[in-house]
Amino acid sequence: MDMTAANLGLKPALLIKESLMQGESKHAHKNDVDHIVYKAQAGEEYAFVQLYEYFYDRIFRYVMFKTGDRNEAEDITTEVFLRMLESIGSFKFQGYPFSSWLFRIAHNLIVDYFRKKSRRKIVPLEEASTVAENSVVEIDNRIDAGRAAAEVYSAMDGLTDLQKEVMSLRFAAGLSVKETAEAVGKKENAVKALQHAAIKKLRSLLDVSPKKDARMVTPNTG
Amino acid sequence: MNQEERLAEIVDQCVERMASGETVMACIADYPEHQKELESFLKVVATTMYAASARPNPEAKIHGLWRLNEALSVRKSRGSGLFGRVLRGAPSITRPLVAGLTVALVLYGIVLGADRAAADSVPGEPLYWIKMSTENLSLMVPKSDSSKAHQHAHLAKLRSTETLRLVRMGRLSEAEKHAVMIRIHLGRSAQLIGITMSMNPIEMPVRRIKRTPDSEISRLKDLLARDWEYANNVLNTQLHLMPGEQKEVIRYLMRRQELGYRMFIAMLDRTSVPTGPPFWVIQPHHHSTPPN
Numbered sequence: 248m249d250m251t252a253a254n255l256g257l258k259p260a261l262l263i264k265e266s267l268m269q270g271e272s273k274h275a276h277k278n279d280v281d282h283i284v285y286k287a288q289a290g291e292e293y294a295f296v297q298l299y300e301y302f303y304d305r306i307f308r309y310v311m312f313k314t315g316d317r318n319e320a321e322d323i324t325t326e327v328f329l330r331m332l333e334s335i336g337s338f339k340f341q342g343y344p345f346s347s348w349l350f351r352i353a354h355n356l357i358v359d360y361f362r363k364k365s366r367r368k369i370v371p372l373e374e375a376s377t378v379a380e381n382s383v384v385e386i387d388n389r390i391d392a393g394r395a396a397a398e399v400y401s402a403m404d405g406l407t408d409l410q411k412e413v414m415s416l417r418f419a420a421g422l423s424v425k426e427t428a429e430a431v432g433k434k435e436n437a438v439k440a441l442q443h444a445a446i447k448k449l450r451s452l453l454d455v456s457p458k459k460d461a462r463m464v465t466p467n468t469g
Numbered sequence: 470m471n472q473e474e475r476l477a478e479i480v481d482q483c484v485e486r487m488a489s490g491e492t493v494m495a496c497i498a499d500y501p502e503h504q505k506e507l508e509s510f511l512k513v514v515a516t517t518m519y520a521a522s523a524r525p526n527p528e529a530k531i532h533g534l535w536r537l538n539e540a541l542s543v544r545k546s547r548g549s550g551l552f553g554r555v556l557r558g559a560p561s562i563t564r565p566l567v568a569g570l571t572v573a574l575v576l577y578g579i580v581l582g583a584d585r586a587a588a589d590s591v592p593g594e595p596l597y598w599i600k601m602s603t604e605n606l607s608l609m610v611p612k613s614d615s616s617k618a619h620q621h622a623h624l625a626k627l628r629s630t631e632t633l634r635l636v637r638m639g640r641l642s643e644a645e646k647h648a649v650m651i652r653i654h655l656g657r658s659a660q661l662i663g664i665t666m667s668m669n670p671i672e673m674p675v676r677r678i679k680r681t682p683d684s685e686i687s688r689l690k691d692l693l694a695r696d697w698e699y700a701n702n703v704l705n706t707q708l709h710l711m712p713g714e715q716k717e718v719i720r721y722l723m724r725r726q727e728l729g730y731r732m733f734i735a736m737l738d739r740t741s742v743p744t745g746p747p748f749w750v751i752q753p754h755h756h757s758t759p760p761n
Contacts, residue, residue, distance in 0.1 A: 292541050299537055307525040321526060325533035332540050396520035418514075419521035421488060424481065442484070443477035450513045 284345050287335055295335075299328050302346070305420045306353050312419035313357050313411070315400050323360060327353045347429035350420055354412065354430075402452040410445035413438055479503060480510050487514060531706055538703055542630050543588045546623065591631045592647055593640070615685040618661035619692060625654035625729075626696040632722060633707060641718045648722050652729045655693075662689060664736050690737045697730035 280301065287294035306327050311320035330352050338348050403411055409431065416427040417438075428438045470478070483496040493511045497504055590597040604624065608617065628650040635644035662685070701723060708719045 292545070295537060295541060296534065299534060303530055303533070304525055307530075308521055308523055311523045312521040317523070317526070320523075321529040321533070324525070325529075325536055328533065328537050329540050332537065332544065395516045399517050399520040414517065415521070417484065418517050439477050439481050440474075443473075443480055446480060446510055446513050446517075449517065450509055453513060453516070 280345055309415055309420035310353055312415050323356050326356055343429035344426050346426050350430050398453055402449050405452045406445050406448055410441050413441045414445050483511055484514055591634050614661040618658040618689055621654045621658035622692050625651045629700045636715055636718055648725055655729045655733050659733055686737050690734055693730055693734050700726055
């Protein structure tokens with residue numbers, strides 16, 4: 248994986264922030280969401296539209312990250328909200344957030360998708376470049392970024408299902424540790440441990456380890 | 470907490486900070502004792518975040534919203550019939566009566582199991598006759614003229630949705646013909662309220678021939694205003710997604726809908742009929758001015 252520290256350290260983080268924050272507030276306004284959910288359950292049509300606007304991008308990123316197929320991700324994302332409409336009456340405020348419930352719907356639809364497909368699609372390098380272009384405003388070294396994204400998609404196959412789920416919810420959907428814990432039915436400490444194990448595994452699969460990092464190599468001055 | 474757990478905690482904190490826009494280097498700088506390990510971990514985090522940051526296609530998002538709106542319309546029409554109102558408003562004392570209706574409802578449900586599938590159908594599709602039959606049955610159920618007027622207003626909105634679907638399917642001439650049903654339902658609604666609708670209010674002034682309570686008039690007016698705004702917004706959204714020929718049909722439909730809804734609302738308000746586009750301005754003695 249050929250990514251410079253400048254690329255990794257500077258632009259992606261800022262642009263990811265822009266991508267995540269655009270049109271939404273990450274982790275914030277939980278009470279606002281709860282209020283909108285109440286209104287939707289009471290039958291207010293506009294509340295459904297508000298929930299759609301609030302969650303669409305995050306659901307899409309989550310589904311896209313898990314399926315690697317843009318067309319399918321768009322269809323599945325829409326289907327998530329149609330299912331939300333049908334079953335929102337069954338959602339109960341029992342201490343866990345609405346987002347966890349919604350991402351559970353998305354997860355189930357993805358499971359159905361893979362059952363039908365019976366394979367995980369690996370994003371080809373050309374498509375990964377398109378993913379990169381669509382996901383950032385401007386970045387240097389697009390080809391390297393696209394290759395890195397494709398390598399991540401491929402390396403995710405080396406994780407357990409639970410590790411993949413945690414990574415998808417934390418990194419793609421932008422859920423907090425608490426929300427992720429509720430969504431996967433685990434304790435917060437377990438989520439952190441799963442996340443750490445997944446990152447460690449990806450590190451070895453992507454061949455990024457401290458001893459192999461070029462910056463750590465002492466230059467030969469002799 | 471052992472070393473591994475401590476590292477996991479630090480990585481998680483850095484994940485949160487990076488998601489908020491901080492750089493890898495800023496996070497590493499706060500934990501110099503873990504620099505080597507942290508750098509490799511956070512490179513993976515940054516790359517994964519990057520790979521996971523795809524933005525949705527705006528057109529796909531709009532299309533999804535359109536599908537959600539359609540589903541909302543269908544959901545609303547399912548709950549607007551006589552039985553839906555009875556269930557929602559029934560006090561507990563009437564529950565034995567409701568239970569007694571269950572047998573009839575099972576039969577109703579079998580028939581309407583097909584209706585559920587037909588809810589999204591449009592003219593020309595095999596299940597559309599089921600949808601029409603259900604609507605006609607519903608119209609035959611005894612109810613007040615005011616309730617029927619509301620029902621026809623709602624059916625006008627359903628016809629509008631069907632018309633849009635025909636446009637999206639490329640069946641343009643059918644869409645234009647089907648759009649006439651919107652005006653028919655609005656006209657029927659007006660009749661039930663007791664208003665004679667006229668496209669030539671100068672020579673045929675609007676008359677209200679039935680005494681309908683102002684509260685009912687007000688409710689219907691609010692419903693029509695909401696339905697027109699909703700239909701207009703949906704059509705406007707679709708206008709930007711359609712190719713050239715379909716754009717013209719959408720614009721035509723928007724003008725026709727505006728004509729029907731605004732005339733009706735103006736007549737309910739007993740205000741002057743609008744004279745701007747898309748309405749005719751008729752000069753009684755000399756000539757007629759074509760629409761803009």
